[in-house]
Amino acid sequence: MATVSLTGASKEDAATVFSVLRTAFPTDRPADDLPQEQPGGQDLVWTAEFEPTQEWIPTDPIPLEGPVSATLQGGYAAVDQLREALGAAFTVEEQGAVSGDQEQEVDLLLRTKRS
Structure with a gap:
């Protein structure tokens, strides 16, 4: 199981990213669970858990x-595996990483792929 947290995105872009991952891997969220904005103008963080598997269906590039x-x-x-799936749909730029004994945390910046 791996956790994906999204920030700095519109609810539509968050939904797009989660849709790409949901297509590739099982998740803890139902298919109709879409990101919602909360009143108050605070920075939003959308989070979901995914169970990466060896076999996944790559996605064509999708605009953000x-x-x-x-x-x-x-x-x-x-x-x-999550990074690979995101890389099929978006341009992925690594912003930083922290490695532990059994787990890692990676910060990425996702953008629309240019042809």
């Missing part, structure tokens, strides 16, 4: 309205 910050947390293999 703007850049999305994503933090992936989990075991090394799980984080690598």
Whole structure:
């Protein structure tokens, strides 16, 4: 199991990123559970858990309205599989990483892929 947290994104972009991951891997969220904005103008963080598997269906590139910050947390293999799935749909730029004994945390910036 790995956790994906999204910040700096519109609810539509958050839904797009989670949809890509939901297509590739089982998740703790039902398919109709879409990100919702909360009143108050505070910075939002959307979070979901995914169970990366060796076999996943790659997605074609999908446009985003703007850049999305994503933090992936989990075991090394799980984080690598999530990053690979995101890389099929978006341009992925690593912003930083923290490695532990059994798990890692990786900060990514996702953008629309340019042809």
